[in-house]
Amino acid sequence: MSQSRSPESPAAVARAAPAVPPASASREPPSALDLAALRAELDALDDALHDLLMRRFALVGRLAESRAKGDGPALRPGREAQILRRLLARHAGPMPAAALVRLWREILAASTALQGPFSVAVFAPSAGSGHARLAREHFGAATPIRPLPTPAQALAAVAAGEASVAVLPAPEEEDTPEAAWWTKLDSPRTQVVARLPFYRPRFVAGDPEALVVSVLPADPTGRDRTLIRLEAEAGQSRARLAAALAAAGFAPLSLMLQREGAATLALAEVEGYLAGDAGALARLAALPFARAQLLGAYAVPETGE
Template sequence: MSKTLSEIRVEIDSIDNQVHDLLMQRADLVSSVAMAKKKEGLQIVHPAREAKLMRRLLSRHKAPLPRATVVRIWRELIGSVSLLQAGLSVVVSSDNRGGCIYWDVAKNYFGSAIPMTKISGVTNTIAEVRDGDAYFAVLPWPAAESQSPWWDSFLNQNDDEKKLSVICALPYGQSTFDSEMAVDSRAVIVSKIDFMPSDDDISFIGVKLGVEASLDRIKIAAKDAGLSVLNLFRADDSYLLEVTGYYNQDSKMIETLQKILGDECLYCKAVGGYPVIPHIT
């Protein structure tokens, strides 16, 4: 015998209460973890762990609830509890007229509870994290060729408390883009925290030469070093390679790339990257 509409609604109400109880329980546990990390001086935010969580949930998920909804729910949970408990804030780069095409994708990632502020200009946005109180900065996706891009300043950073790294890419959970969207809607998140491996990652490696070189020379050198290049961005004598896999400054392939490029290579630096998130559409 099929259930009546009233019976179904009663069952839904019961499930809602159970979900709410579990959410409160989860929030208490996450708060305890955050307090313990603060006490021990450990990194509170872990984008790599969050990425593993998203992959696990999406791998077990079944319709009819959209995959994008699952990601949005958990991003709100992470933002409302993990990030908010830590007192973190976000700055988002905008143009001189206050326009900000990255605001929505940033809000979808950080959630509605995290304080976000528009900052005019990329340089000012970076300074809010490097020298100010902001914890995260949302910056434009690198252009194929540009003059004085934001990432150029990341190539000669010292290993001190003000060193910044790319830690995530936006939109979250979308990994293929047409050319127009790649220019207009993609963004990266940078922070003082380290970019950590999540078992499925894309890394950025910056190269600065004493002379200008062709893109082909950089691509061939990267291939000879064992790197798989997805994209290559250029600014005069500086180059930013987007490569498959996780690499930090201690990675052997970065040392190999610098040796292949020779004495003309002034810097060869790992500048972060982002975890790959399964498609949500």
């Protein structure tokens, strides 16, 4: 039986890993001997990376053991957003930022799964759905993902404990009442906690976007947006809704309406994380509408532009 060796300290790993020569150090094609040396250097770096990954997951295992047992998933989307922002801010060199994010998304997804069962319900009415692709890219190749034909079924799977999160289309102004799932979101029992994709190299109009709904609240990250659902009388104008929000300090970045019988439902997106702000919640409660309710929050996504 082979003995397992204890992981070395980060400093020891750094000393053991050979320095990578700058790309401009030599313009000559490598000889056979040079190629063998470069491959050996890559192997040493792979071993060093592997050692650090094993240490990271050992720490995640300790975190899982010490974590207070709860009914919800171990997902912490705000913490994940902070990690990715920090790495993107320090990133340099020829490795594409998108590849960096993709690599860490797999690490973060595996870390979440290590702390308890985790699965995703996604609105995917057809094969090759863009929202199913977003879910797979964000939550990792090994995460169980269950496609469902309606947003209501995806929400029901989360409410029943059959899935940890639901991935649903980002609301649009022209959504039908059936597609406007936010009008039926059972907040605060279920809340929006993330927006996908978190990172994309450039903004392309028409690319799919999604919101993630979970039974756990979102984490503040320092750069967030909050979703507010308003219920007002039938025929309420968009201008009056927007003016009332702005007067209360919630100037909406977007405002979508749905007319339902004797009521007007509005979805407002505002800057900041309001859930822990007592003053903001008091101003929200004082709005001149039948009801104003937080539907969750998410970390503002990043782009390469």
